[in-house]
Amino acid sequence: MFEQILFYAISAVLLVAAVGVITARNPVHGVLFLVLAFFNSAVLWLLLEAEFLAIVLVLVYVGAVMVLFLFVVMMLDINVEKMRAGFTRYAPLGILVVAIMALELGQVIWLRASGRNLSIVGSQQPDGYNNTKELGRVLYTDYVFAFELAAVILLVAIVAAITLTMRRRPGLKQQDITQQVSVKREDRVRLVKMDAEKDA
Amino acid sequence: MEFQAPVLAPAAAEITLLTLTCVVLLVDAFLSQARRDVTYLLTLLTIVSTAFVVAFMTGEGAQVTFSGHFVNDPMARVLKLVVLATTGMVFLYSRDYLARENIYRGEFFVLALFATLGMMVMISAHSLLSVYLGLELLSLSLYALVAFNRDSGNAAEAAMKYFVLGAIASGCLLYGMSLLYGAAGTLDLAELSARIADGATLSDLWVLVGLAFLLVGIAFKFGAVPFHMWLPDVYQGTPTPVTLFVGSAPKVAAFAMAIRLLVDGLGSIGEAWQSMLIVLAVASMAVGNIVAIAQTNIKRMLAYSTISHVGFILMGILSGSEDGYRAAMYYTIAYVIMATAAFGMVILLSRRGFEAENLDDFKGLNRRSPWFAGMMLIVMFSMAGVPPFLGFYAKIAVIAAAVDANLTWLAILAVVLSVIGAFYYLRVVKLMYFDDPADEPALEGSSVVKLALSFNGLLILALGLFPNGLIAVCQHVFG
Numbered sequence: 001m002f003e004q005i006l007f008y009a010i011s012a013v014l015l016v017a018a019v020g021v022i023t024a025r026n027p028v029h030g031v032l033f034l035v036l037a038f039f040n041s042a043v044l045w046l047l048l049e050a051e052f053l054a055i056v057l058v059l060v061y062v063g064a065v066m067v068l069f070l071f072v073v074m075m076l077d078i079n080v081e082k083m084r085a086g087f088t089r090y091a092p093l094g095i096l097v098v099a100i101m102a103l104e105l106g107q108v109i110w111l112r113a114s115g116r117n118l119s120i121v122g123s124q125q126p127d128g129y130n131n132t133k134e135l136g137r138v139l140y141t142d143y144v145f146a147f148e149l150a151a152v153i154l155l156v157a158i159v160a161a162i163t164l165t166m167r168r169r170p171g172l173k174q175q176d177i178t179q180q181v182s183v184k185r186e187d188r189v190r191l192v193k194m195d196a197e198k199d200a
Numbered sequence: 201m202e203f204q205a206p207v208l209a210p211a212a213a214e215i216t217l218l219t220l221t222c223v224v225l226l227v228d229a230f231l232s233q234a235r236r237d238v239t240y241l242l243t244l245l246t247i248v249s250t251a252f253v254v255a256f257m258t259g260e261g262a263q264v265t266f267s268g269h270f271v272n273d274p275m276a277r278v279l280k281l282v283v284l285a286t287t288g289m290v291f292l293y294s295r296d297y298l299a300r301e302n303i304y305r306g307e308f309f310v311l312a313l314f315a316t317l318g319m320m321v322m323i324s325a326h327s328l329l330s331v332y333l334g335l336e337l338l339s340l341s342l343y344a345l346v347a348f349n350r351d352s353g354n355a356a357e358a359a360m361k362y363f364v365l366g367a368i369a370s371g372c373l374l375y376g377m378s379l380l381y382g383a384a385g386t387l388d389l390a391e392l393s394a395r396i397a398d399g400a401t402l403s404d405l406w407v408l409v410g411l412a413f414l415l416v417g418i419a420f421k422f423g424a425v426p427f428h429m430w431l432p433d434v435y436q437g438t439p440t441p442v443t444l445f446v447g448s449a450p451k452v453a454a455f456a457m458a459i460r461l462l463v464d465g466l467g468s469i470g471e472a473w474q475s476m477l478i479v480l481a482v483a484s485m486a487v488g489n490i491v492a493i494a495q496t497n498i499k500r501m502l503a504y505s506t507i508s509h510v511g512f513i514l515m516g517i518l519s520g521s522e523d524g525y526r527a528a529m530y531y532t533i534a535y536v537i538m539a540t541a542a543f544g545m546v547i548l549l550s551r552r553g554f555e556a557e558n559l560d561d562f563k564g565l566n567r568r569s570p571w572f573a574g575m576m577l578i579v580m581f582s583m584a585g586v587p588p589f590l591g592f593y594a595k596i597a598v599i600a601a602a603v604d605a606n607l608t609w610l611a612i613l614a615v616v617l618s619v620i621g622a623f624y625y626l627r628v629v630k631l632m633y634f635d636d637p638a639d640e641p642a643l644e645g646s647s648v649v650k651l652a653l654s655f656n657g658l659l660i661l662a663l664g665l666f667p668n669g670l671i672a673v674c675q676h677v678f679g
Contacts, residue, residue: 111402141203145266149321149333153340156314160344163307167350
């Protein structure tokens with residue numbers, strides 16, 4: 001009973017926060033709403049006894065990704081009015097997407113109503129069950145191939161990022177400290193001997 | 201809880217390639233620009249050793265390992281060898297061009313090797329997850345390669361378009377996979393096929409929607425109409441060696457992805473994807489062949505020519521029989537050989553500060569170099585499907601497969617469209633032989649490029665004159 005109340009309360013906050021993300025006038029508020037939404041989904045995961053995923057969501061998304069988002073949003077100085085100008089233009093596409101999602105939602109409800117067993121989530125896990133351990137077990141055994149591939153993809157991302165950003169732009173002016181220090185007086189100052197100005 | 205370590209032998213080639221690529225990456229970091237050739241030679245060595253491992257050390261038959269994520273079967277071995285050979289050719293063509301344009305950097309080779317690894321993973325994929333990860337590995341490397349020449353505005357624009365559209369396509373593919381996983385409850389392709397055949401999925405509608413999204417991803421990677429928009433811009437905007445790479449080997453990987461997903465994974469709902477593929481194939485052949493006529497830039501022209509060839513490959517796959525898959529595979533290999541030669545030609549004709557990318561740059565090539573005009577003639581005739589060149593047999597095989605599948609109207613349409621397409625191939629021939637050159641500088645390319653190009657052109661002729669060898673290879677894979 002307590003769990004159910006908790007679930008509905010958290011879900012309600014989650015939905016409000018999600019709506020807030022897209023309705024907030026100020027993009028910084030939008031990002032903060034997204035942080036709230038992430039926190040609440042983390043709690044939902046906790047209710048499902050998926051502690052590891054919940055903590056990773058908070059650490060990675062809230063801790064790293066969203067802070068980065070916040071920085072970007074603050075730095076970009078987005079013109080909110082301009083961003084909203086395309087609303088009517090993109091409305092048909094948006095309605096289409098909403099219609100598809102509503103259809104899929106209907107399917108899920110219809111399937112549940114038709115009595116098929118949809119999921120195993122929510123069932124009680126046995127004592128001593130350790131979500132983190134289970135995840136680690138499949139990650140490093142059954143999915144070790146995918147795990148290694150993901151590592152290679154990250155390596156490529158590093159190589160690509162360095163390739164694309166580390167370069168000398170043509171015509172870039174920069175200081176060469178060694179050259180500056182080892183400069184001699186003769187290189188910089190030229191004494192010109194000339195006669196005093198003639199009288200007019 | 202007992203866990204058995206996976207058998208690594210079937211994946212020996214991938215392991216070799218990854219290890220050697222990391223060696224290249226490390227060695228290159230300590231080399232001065234003057235000794236960049238060491239990277240180049242190490243890269244070639246990597247390709248050769250990997251090809252050796254694929255050919256002689258990965259065993260016979262079909263072996264599944266890594267808990268069903270990886271398969272090593274005859275198709276995987278043949279396609280991997282094709283990919284490796286193509287990549288090797290790309291490196292041979294590219295070296296001088298890169299050195300001339302001051303973009304002779306180790307990252308080109310490292311990224312291309314990682315892309316090759318991604319292609320090999322896609323070819324050997326036995327689960328939805330490995331297909332996706334291989335594709336991401338390939339795509340990420342390609343995005344970086346396209347943007348490789350940072351001083352070129354065109355390259356940056358092309359990379360931007362490719363990246364944004366590619367990300368959307370990957371998203372569609374992943375969404376389709378998630379729907380299939382949700383409906384069938386398995387990532388394993390063989391298992392997926394079995395469950396769909398048994399009706400053990402949650403709902404047929406989900407499977408169909410998932411299939412539609414998968415097809416979007418596949419069509420994008422192939423460059424099939426209406427997901428072809430990125431192709432001409434990317435081909436035109438990037439440095440020619442990268443165009444050569446993007447336009448050749450990844451098509452083999454795309455073919456493998458289509459076979460793995462559609463035939464291995466969703467073979468039991470063949471009639472569902474057949475009708476979807478017909479639309480893609482007809483649109484690709486029509487748009488590719490007709491729009492190519494209006495192009496004045498040879499890289500754009502070849503891009504549209506690629507789109508039309510993709511239509512033919514899809515036509516083979518949609519026939520839905522072993523014959524059809526064999527024909528599609530034959531066509532893919534033929535296309536890759538022809539595309540490598542065609543872009544190699546563009547590289548050969550380029551000089552320092554001059555990109556031979558306009559059709560007019562081919563004017564009077566016969567007077568400048570009769571031998572290479574002859575090579576280009578072979579490539580163009582083969583792409584147009586004139587006997588006795590390689591492209592002719594490829595087209596015959598695909599069209600025959602379509603007729604066998606009771607799609608005679610499609611076969612007739614394909615013939616008509618390829619006759620229309622012959623116009624722009626023959627126009628290049630006309631420019632080379634019957635027009636006067638604007639200026640007559642001798643060809644500058646190094647002897648390596650010339651040798652590689654001659655080999656490539658003669659290969660098209662030889663495989664056309666003796667088509668049985670390649671046909672036997674394809675027969676060994678399917679049937």
